[in-house]
Structures are given as structure tokens and as C-alpha cells.
Amino acid sequence: MHHADVVIHNAGQLVTCASRGKPKLGAELQDVGIIENGSVALTGGTIAGVGRSQDIAREFKAEINIDAQRKVVTPGFVDCHTHIIYAGDRLNEFELKIKGTDYLEILNNGGGIISTVRHTREASLEELVEQSRERLDKMLAFGTTTAEVKTGYGLDTDTEMTMLKVIEELDRSHAIDLVPTFLGAHAIPPEFKENADDYVNLICGEMLPKAWEWYLTTYFFTNNTPFFADVFCEKNAFDFQQSKRILNAAKALGFGIKAHVDEFTNLGGSRLAIGLDAVSIDHLDMISDEEIQLLANSETVGIVTPTVNFNFGSSEFADARRMINSGCAIALSTDFNPGSAPCPSQPMAMAIACRYQKLLPSEALNAATVNAAFAVGLGAMTGSIEAGKHADILILDCDDYREIAYEFGGNLVRTVIKKGEIVSKQKFPSPEFNF
Ligand code: NIG
Ligand code: FE
Numbered sequence: 048m049h050h051a052d053v054v055i056h057n058a059g060q061l062v063t064c065a066s067r068g069k070p071k072l073g074a075e076l077q078d079v080g081i082i083e084n085g086s087v088a089l090t091g092g093t094i095a096g097v098g099r100s101q102d103i104a105r106e107f108k109a110e111i112n113i114d115a116q117r118k119v120v121t122p123g124f125v126d127c128h129t130h131i132i133y134a135g136d137r138l139n140e141f142e143l144k145i146k147g148t149d150y151l152e153i154l155n156n157g158g159g160i161i162s163t164v165r166h167t168r169e170a171s172l173e174e175l176v177e178q179s180r181e182r183l184d185k186m187l188a189f190g191t192t193t194a195e196v197k198t199g200y201g202l203d204t205d206t207e208m209t210m211l212k213v214i215e216e217l218d219r220s221h222a223i224d225l226v227p228t229f230l231g232a233h234a235i236p237p238e239f240k241e242n243a244d245d246y247v248n249l250i251c252g253e254m255l256p257k258a259w260e261w262y263l264t265t266y267f268f269t270n271n272t273p274f275f276a277d278v279f280c281e282k283n284a285f286d287f288q289q290s291k292r293i294l295n296a297a298k299a300l301g302f303g304i305k306a307h308v309d310e311f312t313n314l315g316g317s318r319l320a321i322g323l324d325a326v327s328i329d330h331l332d333m334i335s336d337e338e339i340q341l342l343a344n345s346e347t348v349g350i351v352t353p354t355v356n357f358n359f360g361s362s363e364f365a366d367a368r369r370m371i372n373s374g375c376a377i378a379l380s381t382d383f384n385p386g387s388a389p390c391p392s393q394p395m396a397m398a399i400a401c402r403y404q405k406l407l408p409s410e411a412l413n414a415a416t417v418n419a420a421f422a423v424g425l426g427a428m429t430g431s432i433e434a435g436k437h438a439d440i441l442i443l444d445c446d447d448y449r450e451i452a453y454e455f456g457g458n459l460v461r462t463v464i465k466k467g468e469i470v471s472k473q474k475f476p477s478p479e480f481n482f
Contacts, residue, residue: 049095051088052467053438054109057100058120059446061085063432064413070348070376070421076410079448080431087120089438092466097432113462119448121412122431123192123439123463124393125419128305128329128350130230130384131182132175132210133200135166137385144359150387151311155283160200160234163385167200167210175213182383183221185391187471190460192439193430195226195380195423197277199233202246204254207231211261219266222463222470224437226423227267228305229258232278232285232293247289251296259300273424275326276302280316287314294323303424309333309365310355321345327378327422330355331365343374348422351414352382353399354390367404378422379406379414398455408449438467 063080071078086103088096096103140153140162153159167175186194196217198210211227218225231254232247239246255276262274276297280290294304303326308316310330317338320328328342329350342349351365367377381396382388390396397411406414420430429437442462443451451459463471 049107051090051095051107051109053089053111054086054107055113055115055120056086058085058115059117060119060448062121062448064122064417065431065433066417070418071413072376073374076371076413077407079409079412087432089467092438094434094436094438097434115442117446119443119445121441122416123441124190124415125430126191126194126381126393127378127419127422128380128382129194130197132179132213133163133167133385134170135163151283159386163200164202168206172209172212176216183223187223187463189392189458190441190463191393192465193224195228197228197230199230202236207254215265222465226272228275228277230277234284247292250293255297255300273303275305277305279307280314281310282312290316291319298323321347326424339370339373348376348378350378350380350422352380353404354381354388354396357399358388364403376418377414378418394451397452401452408452411452440464
């Protein structure tokens with residue numbers, strides 16, 4: 048008999064999303080690894096045992112027992128693409144878009160990302176920490192236990208470095224584990240509008256080396272959390288050659304590679320990033336059939352962000368169905384940001400992916416958990432309920448996991464456990480479950 052700190056027992060469905068050490072591809076995405084009447088034992092923040100309740104009861108004696116009868120237990124969500132460090136809002140732009148103005152046109156006229164840059168440059172580190180913490184609190188309540196977070200609203204060396212420090216402070220003081228991404232190449236700042244190549248020089252010659260120096264001093268580095276560099280390869284942002292220079296410079300320093308590609312325009316960014324062994328390529332609305340094949344034959348994960356299309360009121364979405372059928376590893380994110388996706392909820396992203404991208408609830412759940420963990424380089428640590436991984440676990444108030452994507456606009460997540468600790472609780476309707 049082993050000792051455990053906590054056993055969650057008798058789950059109606061224990062949904063493991065177990066993946067045998069790699070992202071799920073093709074038909075594997077339809078298997079969420081359900082154990083009916085399952086239990087999971089947690090020790091020292093780690094998963095010690097997973098199995099049928101009668102087997103776990105024989106193997107583990109726990110100090111705390113949590114009854115999950117008629118409940119669904121899943122891995123915590125991994126939100127693999129977010130931009131939650133910013134000041135200000137984009138409410139005026141929301142109305143402009145409703146009236147028909149185009150997102151890239153707003154950006155080109157000094158609005159959009161650039162308007163958030165203005166507010167973010169004016170904010171102090173403390174203000175950014177407090178405002179961004181509230182966004183993390185919302186994400187946690189919706190079940191996110193790990194999140195990738197990008198810079199990219201500073202676009203000058205000082206503010207970009209401040210954003211990195213905000214990510215570091217929030218990782219230290221908030222339950223959600225963060226993965227930092229440097230996105231100095233998010234937009235061309237107004238002071239470089241007429242000479243974008245000089246901004247690319249600044250990114251390659253000063254910003255990336257400084258950011259890497261910072262990383263080496265952080266807990267992220269000592270803890271083996273990767274540090275990524277990203278670029279918005281898009282019309283009115285960074286063209287193919289500029290993106291190539293930035294990603295090559297980042298790779299030479301040691302960064303993992305991510306790229307915003309094919310969101311509105313295909314500039315060849317997918318091929319470029321896959322060729323650089325990117326950990327993920329993100330958005331993929333305009334990806335070509337040939338590039339889908341390249342993605343399928345690579346180790347790169349394709350991250351889709353259907354919240355953006357939903358937010359734009361669009362009926363066109365990245366063809367995730369085709370990508371899965373072609374054998375690509377697909378992950379799902381909220382892309383939480385003030386402009387294109389003000390959405391803290393991975394279940395909402397799943398709900399949209401099922402309806403508009405024709406993913407099954409099983410595929411959406413794997414994409415928002417285990418595949419998303421691989422998309423941020425943490426597939427060995429989190430994203431599924433498997434022995435040895437972090438005890439990042441949700442208890443949901445439903446008896447069939449498909450309800451997570453079926454319901455929208457609500458929140459079925461009742462208990463969030465991060466590294467073995469209960470970090471968020473909402474009341475169950477029936478009092479017997481309010482442990
Ligand atoms: O992923 N596409 C570029 N970046 C974000 C949007 C950021 C913003 O509009 O503030 C995205 O959609
Ligand atoms: Fe993004």
C-alpha cells in the first residue's frame with residue numbers, strides 16, 4: 048500500500064488524454080482515454096497512480112479523498128497561444144469591426160495592436176501585473192492550468208523587457224504555470240513605419256539577445272521551461288524575408304520557434320517555420336495543401352485559433368478537419384488578446400472548433416490538453432493524466448466529457464487542481480459535492 052496526498056475516486060468518467068509521449072495524430076485524436084469509475088492518486092504535486100477505482104483503492108491510502116461520483120475528471124487545459132499582458136481595451140475597434148472595418152486596415156491606420164502598444168508603453172510593471180493577473184484568474188476558473196504568454200505590445204526594448212518581467216512575476220505568484228514567448232515582431236512600431244528593416248535590425252541585434260540574457264537568469268531556465276520567439280508573418284506586419292531573419296537570429300541564440308502564419312495572407316511562413324523545426328505554427332487559415340503535407344511530415348504542431356474567426360463574425364475557419372485527416376498534430380488555443388480574441392475560456396474555443404471546424408468533442412479535448420502541452424514544449428510534464436506528470440486536474444459538473452464542448456457560455460469546471468493543490472473552486476449545485 049502506498050501513501051498518497053489525495054485520491055480523487057469513483058469518477059464517472061476519468062478522461063486521461065494519455066498519449067504515450069507524443070502529440071496525438073489523425074484517428075488517435077478521437078481517443079480521450081476514458082476510464083469509467085476511475086481514480087487518480089496524487090503525491091507531492093505529481094500523479095502517482097491512475098486506474099480503475101477498485102485497483103487504486105487497493106494500491107493507495109490517501110489523507111484526502113475526493114468523491115467524483117457522477118463527475119468528469121480531465122487534465123487541466125493548456126492554453127498554448129495567448130497575449131494577456133497589455134493595458135487598455137479595444138472597445139472602439141470592436142464597434143468599428145461590427146460596422147465593417149477590416150482588422151488589417153485598422154492596424155495600418157495606427158489602431159489595433161498599435162493602440163494597445165500605446166497603452167502598454169504608458170503602464171507600469173505593477174499595473175501590467177495586476178491587470179494581467181485578473182485575466183489569469185478568469186482562465187484558471189475555466190480550467191486552464193498552463194498557459195503560453197507572449198510579449199508584443201511593447202515593440203521597444205524597454206517595454207518588451209518589462210513584459211517579460213511581468214510574465215516572470217505572474218509565473219511566480221499565480222497558480223497557472225506560464226511559458227514565455229518573445230514577440231517583439233508582433234507589429235511594426237509607428238516610429239519605424241517608414242523603415243521596417245531597421246526595426247528588424249533592432250530585434251535581431253538588440254532585443255533578442257537581451258531577452259535571451261534575461262531568460263538565462265530566470266526560474267524558467269533552471270526549471271527547463273522553454274523560451275520561444277515568435278513573429279507575425281503577415282501583410283502590414285513582417286514579410287517573408289523579415290520573418291526569416293528574425294526566426295533565424297532567434298534560433299541561433301537558442302530560442303524555440305513559433306510563428307503566426309497564414310492568418311489572413313499566405314506569405315510562405317508555414318514552410319519557413321516548419322523548415323526551422325518550429326515547435327508550433329499558429330492560425331493556419333490560409334495554409335496550402337502542400338504546406339499541410341509538410342506539417343503532417345514534421346514534428347511541428349499546428350495551433351488553430353477559431354476564437355479569432357468567431358470574434359470577427361466570420362463564417363470561414365482554418366480547415367482543422369482537413370489537417371487532422373492529413374495526419375497533422377493539431378492543438379487548440381484561445382489566443383486570448385484584446386483585439387482579435389478577448390476570450391479566456393478553452394471550453395469556448397472547443398465549442399467553436401466543434402461547430403465550425405467540425406472537430407469531435409474528443410478531438411477538441413485532446414487538442415486543448417495533451418497536444419497543446421506538446422505545442423509549448425511541455426508534453427512530458429502536463430496535458431494528460433498519466434503517472435509521473437504534474438497533478439494538473441479538473442473536476443467538472445457533468446457526467447459525459449462531451450458536454451464540455453456541447454455547452455457554451457457557461458462553465459462546468461468546479462474544481463481546479465494545480466500540482467496537487469486545489470487552486471480554484473466553484474460550488475456544485477448539490478451540496479454533497481462541496482468538499
Ligand atoms: O494572434 N495576429 C496577431 N496577433 C494577435 C492579435 C493581437 C491583437 O489584435 O492585439 C492574434 O490574432
Ligand atoms: Fe496571436
